[in-house]
Amino acid sequence: MAAVQGGPVDAVEEKDIKSEPSNDGCGNNSTNDGRPPSTSPGSSASAGSNTSAAGPPEDQQTLLAVLQFLKKNKLTESVNILRREAGLPEDSLDLKVGGDSGAGSGGAPGDGKTEGGDASSLLSRVTTASSAVAPALTKVVAEDQPDVNVVLSAYSQQGDPKLYPVYYSGLKRFIESVLDCHRAELSQVFYPLFVHMYLELVYNNLESEAKAFFDKFSGDQECYYADDLRVLSSLSKREHMRGNETLLDFRTSKFVLRISRDSYQLLKRHLQERQNNQIWNIIQEHLYIDIFDGMPRSKSQIDTMSGSLAGEGKREANKAKVYYGLLKEPEIELPLDDEDEEAENEEGKPKKKKPKKDNMGSKSKKQDPNSPAQTRIPLPELKDSDKLDKIMYMKEATKRIRLGPDNLPSICFYSFLNAYQGLTAVDFTDDSSLIAGGYADSTVRVWSVTPKKLRRVKSAADLNLIDKESDDVLERIMDEKTSSESKILYGHGGPVYGISFSPDRNYLLSSSEDGTVRLWSLQTFTCLVGYKGHNYPVWDTHFSPHGYYFVSGGHDRVARLWATDHYQPLRIFSGHLADVTCTRFHPNSNYLATGSSDRTIRLWDVLNGNCVRIFTGHKGPIHALAFSPNGKFLASGATDSRVLLWDIGHGLMIGELKGHTDSIYSLRFSRDGEILASGSMDNTVRLWNATKAFDDLETDDFTAATGHVHLQDNSQELLLGTYLSKSTPVIHLHFTRRNLLLAAGAYNP
Amino acid sequence: MQTFPLTLILGQQPLWLRRFRVAAVSMADREERRFAEVSRDSVKLMAESVGVELGDDVAALLAEDVCYRLREATQSSSQFTRHAKRRKLTVEDFNRALRWSNVEAVCGFGAQDALPFRPVKEGELFFIEDRDINLVELALATNIPKGCAETLVRVNVSYLDGKGNLEPQGTVPTAVQSLSDDLLKYYQQITRAILGEDPHLMKVALLDLQSNSKIAALLPYFVYVISGVKSVSHDLEQLNRLLHMVKSLVQNPNLYLGSYVRSLVSSVMYCILEPLAASINPLNDHWTLRDYAALLLSHIFWTHGDLVSGLYHQILLSLQKVLSDPVRPLCTHYGAVVGLHALGWKAVERVLFPHLPAYWANLQAVLDDYSVSNAQVKADGHKVYGAILVAVERLLKMKALSLAQPAEGGSSSQPGSAVGYRVSSPGLSPPPEPLSEAALGIASHLQAGGAGCPWEEWTPVPLPAMYCELYSFFGDSLAVRFSTGPGFGSYPPCPPSQLADTRKEPCGPTSNPDTARKMPQLTANLNVSPRQDGSPRTDPPPPSLAATGSGRSLARSSSSSSSSVQRSKSSSSRPGQRVAGPSRDVFPKARFTSPQTGLPVFTFLIGGRQMGRRCQGRRPFQTTFAPTPPIPAVPPRAYAHKLPVIGRVGKPVRRWACSHYSLHLPL
Numbered sequence A: 001m002a003a004v005q006g007g008p009v010d011a012v013e014e015k016d017i018k019s020e021p022s023n024d025g026c027g028n029n030s031t032n033d034g035r036p037p038s039t040s041p042g043s044s045a046s047a048g049s050n051t052s053a054a055g056p057p058e059d060q061q062t063l064l065a066v067l068q069f070l071k072k073n074k075l076t077e078s079v080n081i082l083r084r085e086a087g088l089p090e091d092s093l094d095l096k097v098g099g100d101s102g103a104g105s106g107g108a109p110g111d112g113k114t115e116g117g118d119a120s121s122l123l124s125r126v127t128t129a130s131s132a133v134a135p136a137l138t139k140v141v142a143e144d145q146p147d148v149n150v151v152l153s154a155y156s157q158q159g160d161p162k163l164y165p166v167y168y169s170g171l172k173r174f175i176e177s178v179l180d181c182h183r184a185e186l187s188q189v190f191y192p193l194f195v196h197m198y199l200e201l202v203y204n205n206l207e208s209e210a211k212a213f214f215d216k217f218s219g220d221q222e223c224y225y226a227d228d229l230r231v232l233s234s235l236s237k238r239e240h241m242r243g244n245e246t247l248l249d250f251r252t253s254k255f256v257l258r259i260s261r262d263s264y265q266l267l268k269r270h271l272q273e274r275q276n277n278q279i280w281n282i283i284q285e286h287l288y289i290d291i292f293d294g295m296p297r298s299k300s301q302i303d304t305m306s307g308s309l310a311g312e313g314k315r316e317a318n319k320a321k322v323y324y325g326l327l328k329e330p331e332i333e334l335p336l337d338d339e340d341e342e343a344e345n346e347e348g349k350p351k352k353k354k355p356k357k358d359n360m361g362s363k364s365k366k367q368d369p370n371s372p373a374q375t376r377i378p379l380p381e382l383k384d385s386d387k388l389d390k391i392m393y394m395k396e397a398t399k400r401i402r403l404g405p406d407n408l409p410s411i412c413f414y415s416f417l418n419a420y421q422g423l424t425a426v427d428f429t430d431d432s433s434l435i436a437g438g439y440a441d442s443t444v445r446v447w448s449v450t451p452k453k454l455r456r457v458k459s460a461a462d463l464n465l466i467d468k469e470s471d472d473v474l475e476r477i478m479d480e481k482t483s484s485e486s487k488i489l490y491g492h493g494g495p496v497y498g499i500s501f502s503p504d505r506n507y508l509l510s511s512s513e514d515g516t517v518r519l520w521s522l523q524t525f526t527c528l529v530g531y532k533g534h535n536y537p538v539w540d541t542h543f544s545p546h547g548y549y550f551v552s553g554g555h556d557r558v559a560r561l562w563a564t565d566h567y568q569p570l571r572i573f574s575g576h577l578a579d580v581t582c583t584r585f586h587p588n589s590n591y592l593a594t595g596s597s598d599r600t601i602r603l604w605d606v607l608n609g610n611c612v613r614i615f616t617g618h619k620g621p622i623h624a625l626a627f628s629p630n631g632k633f634l635a636s637g638a639t640d641s642r643v644l645l646w647d648i649g650h651g652l653m654i655g656e657l658k659g660h661t662d663s664i665y666s667l668r669f670s671r672d673g674e675i676l677a678s679g680s681m682d683n684t685v686r687l688w689n690a691t692k693a694f695d696d697l698e699t700d701d702f703t704a705a706t707g708h709v710h711l712q713d714n715s716q717e718l719l720l721g722t723y724l725s726k727s728t729p730v731i732h733l734h735f736t737r738r739n740l741l742l743a744a745g746a747y748n749p
Numbered sequence B: 001m002q003t004f005p006l007t008l009i010l011g012q013q014p015l016w017l018r019r020f021r022v023a024a025v026s027m028a029d030r031e032e033r034r035f036a037e038v039s040r041d042s043v044k045l046m047a048e049s050v051g052v053e054l055g056d057d058v059a060a061l062l063a064e065d066v067c068y069r070l071r072e073a074t075q076s077s078s079q080f081t082r083h084a085k086r087r088k089l090t091v092e093d094f095n096r097a098l099r100w101s102n103v104e105a106v107c108g109f110g111a112q113d114a115l116p117f118r119p120v121k122e123g124e125l126f127f128i129e130d131r132d133i134n135l136v137e138l139a140l141a142t143n144i145p146k147g148c149a150e151t152l153v154r155v156n157v158s159y160l161d162g163k164g165n166l167e168p169q170g171t172v173p174t175a176v177q178s179l180s181d182d183l184l185k186y187y188q189q190i191t192r193a194i195l196g197e198d199p200h201l202m203k204v205a206l207l208d209l210q211s212n213s214k215i216a217a218l219l220p221y222f223v224y225v226i227s228g229v230k231s232v233s234h235d236l237e238q239l240n241r242l243l244h245m246v247k248s249l250v251q252n253p254n255l256y257l258g259s260y261v262r263s264l265v266s267s268v269m270y271c272i273l274e275p276l277a278a279s280i281n282p283l284n285d286h287w288t289l290r291d292y293a294a295l296l297l298s299h300i301f302w303t304h305g306d307l308v309s310g311l312y313h314q315i316l317l318s319l320q321k322v323l324s325d326p327v328r329p330l331c332t333h334y335g336a337v338v339g340l341h342a343l344g345w346k347a348v349e350r351v352l353f354p355h356l357p358a359y360w361a362n363l364q365a366v367l368d369d370y371s372v373s374n375a376q377v378k379a380d381g382h383k384v385y386g387a388i389l390v391a392v393e394r395l396l397k398m399k400a401l402s403l404a405q406p407a408e409g410g411s412s413s414q415p416g417s418a419v420g421y422r423v424s425s426p427g428l429s430p431p432p433e434p435l436s437e438a439a440l441g442i443a444s445h446l447q448a449g450g451a452g453c454p455w456e457e458w459t460p461v462p463l464p465a466m467y468c469e470l471y472s473f474f475g476d477s478l479a480v481r482f483s484t485g486p487g488f489g490s491y492p493p494c495p496p497s498q499l500a501d502t503r504k505e506p507c508g509p510t511s512n513p514d515t516a517r518k519m520p521q522l523t524a525n526l527n528v529s530p531r532q533d534g535s536p537r538t539d540p541p542p543p544s545l546a547a548t549g550s551g552r553s554l555a556r557s558s559s560s561s562s563s564s565v566q567r568s569k570s571s572s573s574r575p576g577q578r579v580a581g582p583s584r585d586v587f588p589k590a591r592f593t594s595p596q597t598g599l600p601v602f603t604f605l606i607g608g609r610q611m612g613r614r615c616q617g618r619r620p621f622q623t624t625f626a627p628t629p630p631i632p633a634v635p636p637r638a639y640a641h642k643l644p645v646i647g648r649v650g651k652p653v654r655r656w657a658c659s660h661y662s663l664h665l666p667l
Helices: A008-031 A041-072 A076-086 A093-104 A119-131 A148-153 A161-177 A180-187 A190-203 A207-220 A223-233 A238-242 A245-252 A261-273 A277-286 A299-305 A341-365 A384-398 A460-464 A690-699 B003-024 B040-049 B056-083 B091-100 B135-140 B181-195 B199-211 B216-232 B236-251 B260-273 B286-307 B311-323 B330-342 B345-368 B372-409 B414-424 B436-449 B463-474 B476-482 B484-488 B496-528 B543-556 B567-572 B574-598 B601-625 B653-663
Strands: A255-260 A287-292 A411-417 A423-428 A434-439 A444-448 A454-457 A478-484 A486-489 A496-501 A507-512 A516-521 A526-532 A538-543 A549-554 A558-563 A571-574 A580-585 A591-596 A600-605 A611-616 A622-627 A633-638 A642-647 A652-658 A664-669 A675-680 A684-689 A719-724 A732-735 A741-746 B117-119 B126-128 B152-160
Touching (some): A161 A180, A161 A207, A180 A255, A180 A299, A190 A207, A190 A223, A190 A238, A190 A245, A238 B056, A299 A652, A411 A423, A423 A732, A423 A741, A434 A496, A434 A507, A434 A741, A444 A454, A516 A538, A549 A580, A558 A580, A580 A622, A591 A622, A611 A642, A633 A664, A633 A690, A642 A675, A642 A690, A664 A732, A675 A732, A675 A741, A684 A741, B181 B216, B181 B236, B199 B236, B216 B236, B216 B260, B236 B260, B260 B286, B260 B311, B286 B311, B286 B330, B311 B330, B330 B345, B330 B372, B345 B463
Parallel strands (some): A423 A496, A496 A538, A538 A580
Antiparallel strands (some): A423 A434, A434 A444, A496 A507, A516 A526, A538 A549, A558 A571, A591 A600, A600 A611, A622 A633, A633 A642, A642 A652, A675 A684
């Protein structure tokens, strides 16, 4: 929408945003006086140096491209102004381009760049330089930094677009004639090629040709691209391309394909024989072909991985090491008698403090190699109340029901009745004592699920009168008069799309269409902070499991990391090609996952803001994410009504759960991780055997470098039960500490 | 630092390009349609509406662009639907998408009910029917809509250990339950009993229908059965039974009729207004049925009218339509009149009275035709005449009362008292929903009905003028009842201070002797009236008819024993009127004193304001009206000699004791 309203102008801005996060991260490292991630100087420094090296050339490249454009259009005034302001010498222009772009694109082949030439050829070289795909260079990580010139002149000078149908059908004939094993792989080329050809036709004002082209070949495309094709087909004029996000994504990012070396050679040979430069140019310019050695993949293998807006994730993108292990729990001595808690807890407190110090020292005894260092991300210290809560948690955990295929959880359904204003989000506290709902009428409502009513803290004047030394001071500060079963929080100016309780139950976060995230106090039931930054609807927010940090993601295509006491974000995670629709923290708070309507899931490192995993395979916007309690796995649900399971360590898809018939809006693992529950718009809760899904995998040798998954279709075996609600979409799921499953949704007759 | 000028420079580019493209792109005709498209004619039309002339090519370009922008906005609005976790795209979603792309939102389409999209009869023009909303009415509305329950969270254990289902899977809350076997059986038994032969069974069934609290799920089925009136229009008995069924359903306090009210009303209206097949045979007493249905209509309306918005005006509209259609048989006119009468004197004043002059001519023609072939029609005409007379008389009476009220109460007023006795006797007051005059704005579409004075311009005719006009139609037969009033105190209303001097002089004193003179005449006429034979005596109201009476008493909170419904009886009871005088005295008092004392404060306020306006408006008029004495003398009482019999006659005298009440009841 508006994010890309102005066409090229905004495109430039957007790029600025996209190159921002890494810089931003570095900046924060130095300025944010210690609390936020600054503890690992080595890695952050290296990250910083990388980006700073990449930054200026990138800018200059952009500048040059703009200059070029201005020149071409004979806007000499502007050229001069720009040149003066940028401080670029007139004559050294061309030489600089070559040199800088070579360095800037992070190791793209720099050969043959320094030769001069006229402006346009130089421009096109800048593009091809960063994208030149040579078989030997598969390691090259061409950052998907879009080039200005792509935006400005991408489709202008590429021969005769009218012949596209001929070229396309020629390629089609060729691919249909190759061996079966190659055909599936090479067929991947069709979709991006089709899109780019169509766009080029539209761009060149060949409306009727474009329409004919579309009508002729759109039927050949994979069905999971139907949504994009619909957007595409609605566009028939050059002017329309300007404001369209989807198109901009196509033009500014490279579509990633994974093709085996054999298939690739086949394609290349064919195109060279035919002298088919048109197609070759498009492939070079707009596609990124990730070549691997080994057996070509089968159709089903390809289909499981494709479907995202920009092709599959590059393998390199998933190579980074991820510390998916859990942090060590602070050791708190459990009172031995849990019969009379009150007394024990009072005594327990002093005891804990002493052992605590010892624990700190003896912490290094056995560190899980997959766990991040305890202090990798600075986390808030535990307060006494947190420790009490931990004790409660452990006590509850001892009473936890061991779930399994033969021992399924009981399900309680929380129905929101009379929610005419539209229930949009639900969250439970970890101890299941509070439930909150976000509504389309901009309100947030909090209910107490237990008999304990909600009370406000007394006013400041009244608080002064209280004897602060008394034992029950915590009780006294509460204003009994305000006691009620529910409280309404007013403050947002648009529908509330995401809410999240803080782990200590003192705060509640809500994100809204009005572009803000608000932090509410559950002591006073007032708004404490409004975090502004997204400027566009914020679709989701989630508190870190350790409190203090939270993440939000929205229509501006970035996710932001915030700390509750900073009004500006600590990190901006950019890379998604469309809205960030859902956000989740990893149980160890070092990573977070974001799902997007570009149909990819990304895993980000909180420490340095890097994207460490890109998961593709969903065929629709992703609306639900859940980490397994051990941190190893991720489950994702999307509007394609499938749940996909991912191995974080290896960066692989390890399961596909089919069965739902409508969008999945909620996912949750049981406390021990044996059961995965999914809730959907189809009014059902389904339980899946997570243990089996993950165990089956262990036997596979998926660690093989190819990383090609072959999933057997075993959804039916994994499905443990389907439970219908009373005509109520399931929009939230929660396992209590004792493994009772709570589901929530609004009943709307 | 560098991005700033850069953006600026770039900023000029698209504008420049855009202009270029608009000029360069040639118009291309598109043959196929992949999407819904806005036609170029529409674009032109819209341009014209704001005073811009567009060339064909520009319009075509614009149309295409509009289509694209619409599609784009629709596509981006879908994400708001997705994130609101809904299935249905709402207007609000679309507006959000517009707002975020810096386009002005489209206001006025957020209503819950879909707006009707209608064609104009002449020409291919379509429009969205957008009625005016009377803000005064909204602001002063005292009927707070039902069912705004608080948002709640309720928990239930759905599945124990993942298997033991406490309730069958997929059940829905009770409101939308499907029928259980028991209910089905009940339904069959009840319908069989009501439509069957055994009157005793029917009585039991109706009684149960009236009180059973567990039949909510069956309501649609019963409503469906009742809508079967259209298929049994030849069978009075069945129609009667179905109406009784309506009655029972309406009276059941446990049923929430909701939008089914509309359906019930349409069934009842069918009985009132349609030229039923049964009425072809003059021996069939379809008059009773119409009377009963009209009574039922008013009952439904007063008790459930607030469930459906605009119901009052829809009803008035259809009644008016029938009345203004001279082609329709007289029995349907009769229905319209009794229907209006049942809806209260305001409805009569609003619809019947302005329409009367036009209608009178037709009726007169019928009544004047003494040919044998016309005998039946003429008899029907008398029926209508009688019905109109009764309606008009009450109109006069009530109007006089309501005028008297302000004078007596000082601060109270006509509408005020109207509001007041909605509480105690709704039958006499304007409907709760269109609050007296406030209704003016809504009813714009009523004009379509044609007759009468245009709805908006309707201004209350002052009582004297009204009386004089009516008197010119009815002559003394009208005065009979009107002027007996003052003598017995039922018409003390025109307070000497205001009205007596101006109005009473012309009619009051002169008509009083008339009354005495005409009364026997009337009875005599009654005896010879052909109606007497024509109307069968089938009307011993079946046991359930008694229920009808009590139903009305429910509405009126008085006289629980007023069983008879038929105005026919009331007409025959006219001679007894004088005898009943004292008791009649009780009525107005009960009606007007109690509301006054128990009136909520705010209604006084409203009333007071309007009263002030009204009275000031009237007084000058009345002074100018003063020299009207000749009026009563103007038209000869052309019809006095053929006073019709109202309704059926021949009721034994003993019935009068109760039936005379019906004279003063809404029906």
